[in-house]
Amino acid sequence: MNAFEIYGGQPLKGEITPQGAKNEALQIISAVLLTAEKMTISNVPDIKDVNKLIELLADLGVKVERINQDTYTFEAKDINIDYFQSEEFKTKGGSLRGSIMLVGPLLARFGKAAIPKPGGDKIGRRRLDTHFLGFEKLGATFHYDANNHFFTIDATNLRGTYILLDEASVTGTANIVMAAVLAKGTTTLYNAACEPYLQQLCKMLNRMGAKITGIGSNLLTIEGVDSLSGTAHRMLPDMIEIGSFIGLAAMTSSEITIKDVHFEELGIIPTVFRRLGIQLEHRGDDIYIPAQTSYEIETFIDGSILTIADAPWPGFTPDLLSIVLVVATQAKGNVLIHQKMFESRLFFVDKLIDMGAQIILCDPHRATVIGLNKAFKLKGIEMTSPDIRAGVSLLIAALSAQGRSVIYNIEQIERGYQHIDKRLLALGAQIKRIEGKPLH
Template sequence: FSALGATINDTKDGLQIKAKKLRGADILLDEASVTATENGLCAASLAEGTTIIHNAASEPHVQALANLLNGMGAQITGIGTNTLTIQGVKSLKGSTHRIGPDYLEAGSFLALAAVTGGALKIKNAAPQHMRMILQTFTRLGIQTDTQGQDILVAKNQRLEVEKEFGGAVPHIADAPWPGFPADMTSVALVTATQCKGTVLIHEKLFESRLFFVDGLLEMGARIILCDPHRAVILGSDKLRGAKLASPDIRAGMALLIAALCAEGESEIRNITQIDRGFSQIEERLKSLGAQIERS
């Protein structure tokens, strides 16, 4: 916003952003932030002149926002790349837009099917947005088939970590899009606990994302937490039920997946975190045969 001519003040009620007029600018983001890119797109669409955003995020939901803005009359090019060019317009109009599928939710259900041994068809999953997720799960011994926009997970997956050349420990790391999404790291870690072999999970983008493994250790998982960003998983041990707490959306869903493939009963507290990212999750899981109740 500052680059576009706005002034920003930090007040006791939050940030106050003011501008008499926004003007296009050449902007280099210090990180490929989804929120920063989306805010920049919205502001630059009505700014005077041309704005170029370098190191822009390019996730599917960023692309969707850019397409929506174009449908409303904005002039945005470079959609899907890390350089976006926005020619400001004087006004926007109404438009109709269909919200796309959530590739993180689809990836979570894929992992759930694999570790519970069930077969699952994930409809309207937009597999074109899941290439790295599918590729990463393949390295954990999970094979999928694509039928149009649907993804099929066969029952009784092999669940064996793909070996690296030279005997190195296999390594899964997150990265900005189109790399493996950071928001799938927790789910990949839980999946790895059920796979034969050893794998290093490296969460590069966020602090403290791996601390939820304490709950998995209570469930009998063999995990070595090297530091806040890296964990070594020695897989294929059957998990057992435990009392857990959801620390965030993604770790909460990962713990729910762990509970569903564990022996015995588990209790997960603070489930409002899971609700933020997975609507009516218990009803959908019941439809798949899960024994789950909200209390």
């Protein structure tokens, strides 16, 4: 088991380039199953979840070639549908959330699919109802074997229809769109999620010959086509990494430039960090963050305490709330963090409290942070990372803290952050990968 050992308390300095977007990559790479032709995908992040998905595709019979460090070609000509029944697939498929998005393309192209209940973070209940209700509307039938946690889905004759999603699920929308592109007739999808990940997916599908309109809105119209052809696609920079680096710079009083961020795709993210008092400048397509000895959280116009809450896009992504929370611990002022979507995503705050942060966990969804205004530094401790974003938040806390910290269970962090120790070392961080297990 690997851990990170960190000596914190020193400012960092330099430039950092965000990786390709993890959550976009999981959709885009699943979509290669929709065509027998060659797909060339670039800016693919070298992270555990993406590499596992690529491995799954290869196991399914997709011809995968790595052209260079971040570019792959995929050719889904001969697919081995029987692989679904193998024990290997049940183990591998169950280990990442993104594997659920293999179902839509497989139904569209082969009329059947099977999938173990996927993994992902322990951040609360993670329903898949939206996916299956959507597939059912398109004419699929599914069976859930609760003993083996295994879904089997049949769909020989998918037909376009009107679908009102029960919630704007990100992976659910991607899955249903990918099933509908090859269905007969027109699908109208309302209450669709519209994150940049989905906009990128829909634009790529259109380049492959799909007919999707309404991209970027919560009403998508998908006119089914007979087949799709190959194309090339480049992933956007990962907006969650960009937000994490903004938080890192502020918390550690570092002067950092985040390169090539595609600022116009970041939506409300820069605004939310600015509301925490963080100065950031949009220079060319970079974000420049000066070294700041203090940053002050705004209040609402009437003087009441600021609330930062998550919401489906174009609202603030839940994947950055843990980062905002940690950054607020060293701000001047107070903020209420309201994590509406997930039930267990704030449960890492006990570690921050152990480090000296002032936080009141009001209930599983809400935490009040009383900023220390950098008057007292957090102190380094040993801790275990419960999920990917909490993990990076703890990493940021450790880099700002006085003394030595050890973070265990870094596999969680490495699901989504490419070579993070090496990239932080390049900014001057004192971080080392060590062997180690938590005591309990």
